[in-house]
Amino acid sequence: MSEIRKIIEDLRKNKAGMRGILAIIIIFAYGILGSYFIMGLNINNSIYYTVITVATVGYGDIIPVTPLQKLFSTSLALTGLGLLAYIFTIIINSFEENLHDIRSGRHMEKRLAEMENHYILCGFGRVGTAVYEELMKRNQKVIIIEKNDEKLEDIEEDDNVIALHANATEDKTLKKLNIDKSLGVIVTTGSDVDNLFIVLTTRELYEDAWIISRASKKESIKRLKNAGANKVISPEVSGGNDIYFAAVQPNxxxxxxxxxxxxxxxxxxxxxxxxxxxxxxxxxxxxxxxxxxxxxxxxxxxxxxxxxxxxxxxxxxxxxxxxxxxxxxxxxxxxxxxxxxxxxxxxxxxxxxxxxxxxxxxxxxxxxxxxxxxxx
Known part of the structure; x- marks a missing residue:
């Protein structure tokens, strides 16, 4: 049942699904009105005749007689057949997409669980990219967390690099990253508020984590240190290279x-x-x-x-x-x-x-x- 509810929710969000729902409404309206005015049925029998005709059941208890009635019944049956095929295709595609998402999610969870002696890079903007380049020069393992999927498109993932489209300010995201087995957490988002939240949450979840944070504004440096950052670097006076060296300080x-x-x-x-x-x-x-x-x-x-x-x-x-x-x-x-x-x-x-x-x-x-x- 939960899978069916998810499919229905997907249909609501999907343009093709919305068109399908609209088509169902139009076809049933056409069938009920046609049955009432053309077939001469009452409202209850109009609904009944529309359903069995669209579903191509055709019990034969109501038979079209005049040419207009036959034309109406034929058009309703053919339209219903096409509609069923359309809906069936949408449902199959939705199941396939959900199955792919489930498999991809499990594969990602397995990769994340296997990571150790790695760095976690939260934020992949200008500063985050510079830090990433320094890490790659030294063959370091890294998990990149970025909520803007477009920024991750050019990253080539391998055994040492995982690009995760997620929000690093969420507890559930941080808990997936094997922080207790990592070499350090590097926080480089462009928002000091987000950086503060990530540092604070990481320190609460992992007391011994080595945390390096970017501070876009100098007045944020003290706040980030109080929140639990071991080192705070301001790009106003430093760059990705300095953040990298702060991150690897234990090594x-x-x-x-x-x-x-x-x-x-x-x-x-x-x-x-x-x-x-x-x-x-x-x-x-x-x-x-x-x-x-x-x-x-x-x-x-x-x-x-x-x-x-x-x-x-x-x-x-x-x-x-x-x-x-x-x-x-x-x-x-x-x-x-x-x-x-x-x-x-x-x-x-x-x-x-x-x-x-x-x-x-x-x-x-x-x-x-x-x-x-x-x-x-």
Whole structure:
């Protein structure tokens, strides 16, 4: 019965269904009026004759006699037959669509249930798209939640990407996303009110979730933090890149090393082996608190090979890098990112075995001691 009620509701919303209902009304009106005036029947028999003729039952208890009566009965029967076929087609199509929706929904629920070590991106506007691009550069898993279906049309879904047309402000949506198994929730809708509601609801449902939120207005930053956001980024002063780094902070580690340019190729090999990335390099000069920083980001294989080739075979590049490394006594730091903490830890452990790792998340005082030590 619930399925039939759904079909009726679908007919109301569907233009073809509404036309079908209108056609039924017209045909029955035509049959009843024709039976009354042409067949000479009373109102009860007019309704009865119309029903059995449209349904092509034809018990034979009422027989048309005159040519006009026969023409009327024939037209009513043929029209009824066409109407039944039309309604039957609509019902079949509605069942097929409902079955497809059920299957699609179950398939989506299964995919969502299987996701883990992923990021949840709520909102796929300009900022959300920028964050998504940063996630894809680093081969991260992501579930995108967007209530505007058109914004999701160009997303290519695979095992690592799910695009869900839904409203992230609804509890039932958030409960589907495996937030307790995710690496973080990134809230980037264009409405600070929606962002506030998503942050507040997520924090209530999942106490330990790592939540990063966009704030369109500076005055919303404090509200979002009070609602439970771990980090709040304002695109007025930042972009998708900053939001990404805030989101991956639990899986972003600052390491300090001491080596020369001869170790660069091996360093890239270790990071690649564990699907990690060297986000930047910080050169530490003795006694100077702020290091000289160069952004590296995500390099593809061709860019890495080109860089290593220049270091090996281009005397000018090799000499300039040697000067830089010598000026800081080989002491420098990197931010390393990875798909999750396990991969980052494995990369760091292997770097440690190479004997060049000085420490993890060291402060200025600790790093400065190393720079002075190696200078001596």
């Amino acid at each position: 972003l580690v600052h390491i300090t090393q001491n080596h020369g340019i001869d170790f660069l190729e091996r360093e890239f090999e270790i990071l690649k082996k564990h699907n990690c990335h060297l986000e930047n390099i910080e050169y530490h000069f003795p006694g100077i608190r702020t290091p000289v920083t160069r952004t590296i980001g995500v390099l593809d294989e061709e860019e890495k090979d080109h860089f290593i080739d220049m270091v090996k075979n281009n005397p000018e590049v090799k000499e300039s890098l040697d000067v830089m490394y010598n000026s800081v006594n080989g002491v420098h730091s990197h931010w390393i990112s990875g798909p999750d903490k396990t991969h980052v830890d494995m990369a760091i452990e292997e770097l440690k075995k190479e004997g060049n790792l000085l420490g993890i998340n060291l402060d200025f005082k600790e790093i400065n001691e190393f720079t002075k030590q190696f200078k001596e």
